[in-house]
Amino acid sequence: MNAQDALGNDGERRRRFARIALSFVAGPGDLVLGALLRSCGPAEAFAAVCDGRPPGPDGAAGPGGFPGLSRALARWAARLDAVPTDAKLAAWERAGIRIVCPGDPEWPTQLDVLGAARPLLLWLRGCADLRLACLRSVSVVGARAATAYGRHVATEMAAALAERDWAVISGGAYGIDGCAHLGALGGGGVTVSVLASGLSYGYPQGHHELFAAIAKQGAVVSEWPPDRSPTRPGFLVRNRVIAALSRGTVVVEAALRSGALNTARHARDLCRPLMAVPGPVTSTMSEGCHEIIREWGAVCVTRAQDVIEHVSPVGEGLADRRRGPARPRDSLDPKATAVLEAVPARAGAGPAAIAAAAGLDLDTTMRCLGALAAAGFVERCARGWRIRKNT
Amino acid sequence: MNAQDALGNDGERRRRFARIALSFVAGPGDLVLGALLRSCGPAEAFAAVCDGRPPGPDGAAGPGGFPGLSRALARWAARLDAVPTDAKLAAWERAGIRIVCPGDPEWPTQLDVLGAARPLLLWLRGCADLRLACLRSVSVVGARAATAYGRHVATEMAAALAERDWAVISGGAYGIDGCAHLGALGGGGVTVSVLASGLSYGYPQGHHELFAAIAKQGAVVSEWPPDRSPTRPGFLVRNRVIAALSRGTVVVEAALRSGALNTARHARDLCRPLMAVPGPVTSTMSEGCHEIIREWGAVCVTRAQDVIEHVSPVGEGLADRRRGPARPRDSLDPKATAVLEAVPARAGAGPAAIAAAAGLDLDTTMRCLGALAAAGFVERCARGWRIRKNT
Numbered sequence: 001m002n003a004q005d006a007l008g009n010d011g012e013r014r015r016r017f018a019r020i021a022l023s024f025v026a027g028p029g030d031l032v033l034g035a036l037l038r039s040c041g042p043a044e045a046f047a048a049v050c051d052g053r054p055p056g057p058d059g060a061a062g063p064g065g066f067p068g069l070s071r072a073l074a075r076w077a078a079r080l081d082a083v084p085t086d087a088k089l090a091a092w093e094r095a096g097i098r099i100v101c102p103g104d105p106e107w108p109t110q111l112d113v114l115g116a117a118r119p120l121l122l123w124l125r126g127c128a129d130l131r132l133a134c135l136r137s138v139s140v141v142g143a144r145a146a147t148a149y150g151r152h153v154a155t156e157m158a159a160a161l162a163e164r165d166w167a168v169i170s171g172g173a174y175g176i177d178g179c180a181h182l183g184a185l186g187g188g189g190v191t192v193s194v195l196a197s198g199l200s201y202g203y204p205q206g207h208h209e210l211f212a213a214i215a216k217q218g219a220v221v222s223e224w225p226p227d228r229s230p231t232r233p234g235f236l237v238r239n240r241v242i243a244a245l246s247r248g249t250v251v252v253e254a255a256l257r258s259g260a261l262n263t264a265r266h267a268r269d270l271c272r273p274l275m276a277v278p279g280p281v282t283s284t285m286s287e288g289c290h291e292i293i294r295e296w297g298a299v300c301v302t303r304a305q306d307v308i309e310h311v312s313p314v315g316e317g318l319a320d321r322r323r324g325p326a327r328p329r330d331s332l333d334p335k336a337t338a339v340l341e342a343v344p345a346r347a348g349a350g351p352a353a354i355a356a357a358a359g360l361d362l363d364t365t366m367r368c369l370g371a372l373a374a375a376g377f378v379e380r381c382a383r384g385w386r387i388r389k390n391t
Numbered sequence: 392m393n394a395q396d397a398l399g400n401d402g403e404r405r406r407r408f409a410r411i412a413l414s415f416v417a418g419p420g421d422l423v424l425g426a427l428l429r430s431c432g433p434a435e436a437f438a439a440v441c442d443g444r445p446p447g448p449d450g451a452a453g454p455g456g457f458p459g460l461s462r463a464l465a466r467w468a469a470r471l472d473a474v475p476t477d478a479k480l481a482a483w484e485r486a487g488i489r490i491v492c493p494g495d496p497e498w499p500t501q502l503d504v505l506g507a508a509r510p511l512l513l514w515l516r517g518c519a520d521l522r523l524a525c526l527r528s529v530s531v532v533g534a535r536a537a538t539a540y541g542r543h544v545a546t547e548m549a550a551a552l553a554e555r556d557w558a559v560i561s562g563g564a565y566g567i568d569g570c571a572h573l574g575a576l577g578g579g580g581v582t583v584s585v586l587a588s589g590l591s592y593g594y595p596q597g598h599h600e601l602f603a604a605i606a607k608q609g610a611v612v613s614e615w616p617p618d619r620s621p622t623r624p625g626f627l628v629r630n631r632v633i634a635a636l637s638r639g640t641v642v643v644e645a646a647l648r649s650g651a652l653n654t655a656r657h658a659r660d661l662c663r664p665l666m667a668v669p670g671p672v673t674s675t676m677s678e679g680c681h682e683i684i685r686e687w688g689a690v691c692v693t694r695a696q697d698v699i700e701h702v703s704p705v706g707e708g709l710a711d712r713r714r715g716p717a718r719p720r721d722s723l724d725p726k727a728t729a730v731l732e733a734v735p736a737r738a739g740a741g742p743a744a745i746a747a748a749a750g751l752d753l754d755t756t757m758r759c760l761g762a763l764a765a766a767g768f769v770e771r772c773a774r775g776w777r778i779r780k781n782t
Binding site for chain 2: 075078079149152153229231232233255256257277278279280281282286287290291293294299300301302303306322323324325327338341342344356357359
C-alpha cells in the first residue's frame with residue numbers, strides 16, 4: 001500500500017467517523033446540517049461543531065450563508081458528550097447492527113432525492129442488502145388502530161407483493177405496519193421496517209419478535225442511534241425515508257389525521273406513485289384513503305397487481321384485466337343474442353313474434369332458434385318457444 | 392279562432408298522434424327512426440310507415456340516405472296493428488298516465504343531447520313536473536343484488552340529496568334503485584323512476600307500492616307503451632335516459648358486469664359528471680365502482696355533499712372540508728408544540744434537556760412549559776417535567 005492509499009483510507013475513515021458523530025449531535029432531517037453538508041464534507045462540519053464556529057478560514061458559510069447556522073452549531077456542541085466511544089460502536093457492531101453511509105455499496109441512492117433532508121446515515125440490522133431490496137419495493141402504510149378489514153387487506157396485499165418478488169417497506173407500528181411485514185414474511189419475501197426509534201430500543205416493545213423475524217428475512221433500519229427512544233415528531237421525520245426508499249406508496253387504511261397521510265404527502269411531493277385502498281364509506285378509518293383518492297389523485301388500488309402495474313415502467317407488470325364471471329351467452333353471435341333476448345321467459349312466443357321483436361327475418365330467426373335449442377338456451381312449449389330454465 | 396289557428400292546432404294534433412303511433416311500432420332508441428325524424432316531421436315519418444315507402448315525392452331519403460330504412464319501414468309496418476285506438480289512449484289518460492313530447496313545456500330538454508337516440512316521447516305518472524324536477528337532479532344507480540352496505544349507503548345518500556333539494560333519478564329495480572327512491576322519499580324530496588317496462592305493467596311487481604309512492608311525490612317515467620313487459624335489451628336502452636336526465640350519475644354499488652356500469656358509460660359518453668362510491672375491496676359487489684374510479688376517472692364520493700359539489704357549477708355547492716377530530720394541542724403555537732413534543736411521557740426531564748430536544752433556548756422553553764402546565768398539558772415531577780395524563 002503506498003502513502004497515497006493510506007492517506008485516502010484514513011480520510012475515508014475520518015469522514016465516516018464524522019458522519020457517525022454528527023448523527024449523535026444533530027437530529028435526523030436537520031435541514032441546517034443538511035445545508036452545511038452541501039458546502040463542506042462531514043469532517044469539516046464536525047470540526048466546526050467542535051470549534052463552535054462555521055468552517056473555512058473566515059467562516060466560509062459567512063453571513064446569510066445558512067440561516068441559523070451559529071445557533072445550530074451551539075445546539076449541536078451542547079450534545080457532544082453523546083458521541084459514543086469506539087468501544088460502544090464496536091459493541092453495537094457485535095450486536096449485529098451495521099452502519100450504511102452515502103457512498104457505501106449498500107446505500108440506497110434513491111434517498112438522495114431528499115436533498116438537504118437526506119439521512120446522514122442509516123443504522124441497519126438484517127440479512128438483506130438494503131439497496132438491492134429497495135430497487136423493487138413498495139411502501140405499505142396505514143393506521144395503528146386498524147380495523148379487521150384493514151389488517152386483512154394489508155396482510156394479503158403484502159403477501160401477494162412478496163410472492164411476486166416485490167419487497168415491502170413500512171414502519172414498525174401495530175396495525176397496518178405490522179400486518180404488512182407479517183404478510184411479506186408469510187409470502188416468503190423481503191421486508192424492511194424503518195423505525196423512528198433506535199434499533200436496540202425497538203419501539204414498540206410488543207414487536208421485538210417481529211423485528212427479529214424481519215431482520216432474518218429483510219432489514220430493520222433507523223436514522224436514530226441504537227439506544228434512542230422515539231419522540232412524536234420523530235415519526236413524521238422518519239416518514240420521508242419510508243416514502244423515498246420505495247418505488248411507490250400504498251395507504252391501506254387511514255383516518256383523516258393518520259400519520260400515514262404524512263407519508264403519503266412525502267410520496268406525492270417526491271412525485272412517487274401514490275395509491276390508496278378504498279374501504280367502506282361508513283368507516284372513519286378509510287376516510288383518509290378516500291380523501292387522497294378524491295383530492296390528491298391517489299390511484300384507487302384493490303389488489304397487489306394494481307400496485308405493481310402502477311409502480312412498474314410503462315408496459316411492464318401489467319395486471320390481468322378484471323372480468324366478471326363468464327356467462328354462457330357471452331359466446332353467442334349478435335343475431336343469436338338478439339333472438340335469445342326476444343324469447344320470453346315463461347309464456348312462450350311464436351317464431352313470427354320473436355322475429356319481429358328481434359328485428360330479424362323469419363328464416364334467420366328460425367335458424368337461430370334451432371341453434372339456441374341445441375345449445376340448451378331455449379325450448380319449445382305449447383305457445384312456441386321459451387327460455388329453458390337452468391336444470 | 393281563425394282558419395290558420397285551427398289548421399295549426401290540427402297540425403300539432405296530427406304530429407302528436409304520429410309520435411304516439413310511432414312509439415308503438417318502433418322500439419325506444421331505434422336509431423333508424425331517430426335519423427328519419429331528423430329529416431322529416433313525425434307525421435311524414437308515420438305516413439311513410441303506412442305507405443311502406445320513404446317520405447318525399449321520390450323517396451327523399453334516397454339510396455344511402457338511411458342505411459336500413461326500407462327494411463325498417465317494413466318492420467314497423469308489420470306492427471301497425473299495435474297502434475292503440477283513441478279509446479285506449481283515453482283510458483290510459485284516465486288512469487293518470489300522461490304523455491310528454493319534445494316541445495311540451497314539461498319536456499326535459501337535456502334529453503336532446505341524445506341526438507338520434509332521443510326518446511320519441513315519455514309516458515309519465517306522477518305529480519312532479521319532469522323538466523323542473525330534473526334541473527337539479529342526480530342519478531343514483533347500482534346493483535339489484537346489493538349488499539346491506541350498498542343499500543344503506545344508497546338510502547342515506549338519496550335522503551341527504553333530497554334534504555338539500557336535489558331530485559334523485561334511478562331505475563325501478565330491487566336493490567340500489569329501490570333504496571335510492573326510498574331514501575329520497577324519506578328525505579321529503581322528489582324522486583324519478585325511469586322504467587324499462589310500461590307504466591301499467593310496472594316491473595318488478597314487488598315495487599308496485601313503491602311506484603305509487605314515487606308518483607305521489609315525484610314521477611314514474613317510461614319510453615314504452617303502458618302495457619309493455621320489459622325485455623333484457625330494454626334495460627340497456629333505458630339506461631341512456633337515466634344518464635341523460637340528470638346532472639351527473641353516482642354508482643353506489645356494482646359488480647364488474649352490473650348494468651349500472653352501462654348507465655355509467657352513458658354518463659361518461661355524454662360528458663356528464665360520473666361518480667362512484669367505494670366499498671370494501673373484499674366485496675365483489677364494489678369491484679365495478681373501484682374499476683371506474685381507477686380506469687375511467689370516476690370521482691370517488693363518500694357522501695351527498697361530495698356529489699353536490701361535483702355536479703354544481705364551479706364555486707357552488709361546496710362541501711365542508713373534511714376534518715378529523717380536533718385535538719387540544721392543535722391550538723398551540725409552534726414553539727409550545729415543539730416544547731410539548733420534547734417533554735417525555737413518563738420519566739420526566741429537566742428544562743435544559745427539553746430545551747435541547749426542542750431546539751429552543753432555555754428562557755423560551757421555561758415560558759412555554761409554564762403555559763403548557765397552566766393549560767394542563769404537562770406537570771412537574773421528581774425529575775423535572777412530564778406529560779400530564781388525561782384525567
